[in-house]
Amino acid sequence: MKIAMIGTGYVGLVTGACLAKIGHEIICVDQDREKIDALCGGAIPIFEPGLKDIVDEGVQDGKLSFSTDLTQAIELVDVIFIAVGTPQASDGRSDLTQIENAAKQIAKAANGDKVVVVKSTVPVGTCRRVGRILGKHDHQHTFQVTSNPEFLREGNAVSDFMRPDRIVFGTNSAQAEAIMCDIYAHFDGANVPVIKTSLETSELIKYSANAFLAAKVAFINEMANLCDATGANVDDLSLGIGLDSRIGAAFLKPGPGYGGSCFPKDTLALTILAQEADSPSRIIESVVDSNSNHIRRLGRKIADFCADCWKTDKKNSLIDKRIAVLGLAFKANTDDIRSAASTVIAPLLIKQGASVIGFDPEATIAAEAAIDHIETTTVINEALTGADAVVVLTEWDAIKLIDWAEKKTLLNAPVVIDLRNLYSPEMMAKLGIQYLSLGRPTVE
Ligand SMILES: NC(=O)c1ccc[n+]([C@@H]2O[C@H](COP(=O)([O-])OP(=O)(O)OC[C@H]3O[C@@H](n4cnc5c(N)ncnc54)[C@H](O)[C@@H]3O)[C@@H](O)[C@H]2O)c1
Structure with a gap:
């Protein structure tokens, strides 16, 4: 499956590289040009054991690429993961600015119906909010928003992704559920429990x-x-x-x-x-x-x-x-x-x-x-x-x-x-x- 990953930080880069490893075609997008230039030049901007090997492998196999061009990436795919930061705001809440900006950018660039998967850690209600932002900025297309939290631990991230304790996703769309099952089909024979639930429960x-x-x-x-x-x-x-x-x-x-x-x-x-x-x-x-x-x-x-x-x-x-x-x-x-x-x-x-x-x-x-x-x-x-x-x-x-x-x-x-x-x-x-x-x- 062709997937765009918005946000190429600790989670986005590991998830993108691992999804490429299990057979998908991934475009990792980041607004940080330095990061993308480094990745295009073969350097890994973070330290994470085992990451360089799977990134190199993905690039060599033509399964993994890097770009700052969000519009082009979105035009090329049907599924978009959002893995941007949700840092702490000054009042202690989760600052959702990056999520909201990503949603607006997706809506602006969409050239067809898309499944939007929120990988970032977000408070309950955020996926529905993403759905509303997408709908407000693009009346022509349909967006199915899915929550798919990430449980990887830094320092162990690649092996956590490749050998997960469980996979969780929340959606209210049967079509999005089927797509998520396809994305993670690699783990079907590995006895990994998959929890399919509501958006709120998943968050x-x-x-x-x-x-x-x-x-x-x-x-x-x-x-x-x-x-x-x-x-x-x-x-x-x-x-x-x-x-x-x-x-x-x-x-x-x-x-x-x-x-x-x-x-x-x-x-x-x-x-x-x-x-x-x-x-x-x-x-x-x-x-x-x-x-x-x-x-x-x-x-x-x-x-x-x-x-x-x-x-x-x-x-x-x-x-x-x-x-x-x-x-x-x-x-x-x-x-x-x-x-x-x-x-x-x-x-x-x-x-x-x-x-x-x-x-x-x-x-x-x-x-x-x-x-x-x-x-x-x-x-x-x-x-x-x-x-x-x-x-x-x-x-x-x-x-x-x-x-x-x-x-x-x-x-x-x-x-x-x-x-x-x-x-x-x-x-x-x-x-x-x-x-x-x-x-x-x-x-x-
Ligand atoms: N780091 C972890 O161990 C971990 C584990 C599980 C979940 N999470 C969650 O995953 C999310 C991402 O965390 P992280 O540590 O990878 O963050 P990060 O800060 O390392 O990476 C986020 C990236 O998103 C990019 N970005 C932001 N807005 C963008 C946009 N509109 N277009 C393109 N790129 C954009 C930033 O430039 C940055 O490179 C957070 O919600 C975090 O809570 C993190």
Whole structure:
């Protein structure tokens, strides 16, 4: 099937390349000329494992192409996916400007009836709104709007798309449903559940899934704090509850709070959606609060632990200290720093007088643009050399696998604050490293 993908970001590019891989002919369109020029020149504008191979393959097979010409792309296809951004607006709602603009552009360019598939994460009611915009700007043609939320995880996006847990789409048109079944027919023999539902349910499934996962993250972070306060151990606690099949082991590792381009904005948008529907979600409101308190609390914890280790006054402990922040991306295997812990923790440390050098294999350019006064490096030894303390924020393999016996010699002071629980407190104690992690014994 010939498909146009409007928006060639993390979701649009991965979805476009994967749809090409499963046999469709995809034109990925973006208004960002630099991005499209890069793609046409064989470069991949984001870091995503496995993506370059399938993009190259798609291009070589003549199944995948890139363009800034939306009108031409729409004229060539019957099915249009919208995968544009839905960032958080200043009032916490989802900013639907990109969606609305895309809908207007489709209506203007349409040369026949089209199926319009909304891949972006959007509040309930948006697909119907897209339908109204299309109808208002084009009286000649029929548009069947379908919701098809995306569940891929950055860092694992290609394999998530190629081996999905489920496929969800919502539509009120039998014809659009048949087209969606054709698009995803590749997965028919692979036992992938397909949930065909209403527009509203499909839109809400995406928000509910993100909110539930965010709640799990906030929950285990609160339990880790409680472990710290009571002397319990969060590793054993996670194991003890995660083995209950009704709970499940995933998302039960404490960390610096959820970040990234989805959970923060989607949980907040869901609380507003629920309030406006006169059905407030107190649980998700608490999750949002809990997550933002958690990261601020960690900022204070880092400064206090450093002061204890360095035996300095708590008030001005960070002035002129050099702190290595390991991991700037919001998680491993991505260059995405949207709402990453680094964007909260590094400015807090800098504000208190520290100089911060951030290490990340892929996210240094984005971090330098987003965090004032941060110095960055892709060489881990450069970050560690002369550091008065090390703060671990992302679970990259390069960070997970650090040999602390060797690296300790580079540090000015052996102080490691591990907000991903990557190392064992016993090992750090043996190495003489002062070590703070979450919900586990502190090594002082
Ligand atoms: N990033 C994720 O992990 C993820 C996962 C699931 C769902 N989502 C959702 O998918 C959507 C896209 O997210 P993303 O991370 O890919 O965003 P992104 O910002 O990386 O990409 C969006 C792209 O759309 C382009 N664009 C905007 N308006 C356009 C227009 N009118 N014509 C052509 N191009 C246009 C932008 O230039 C940009 O390149 C969001 O709704 C997001 O919530 C994201």
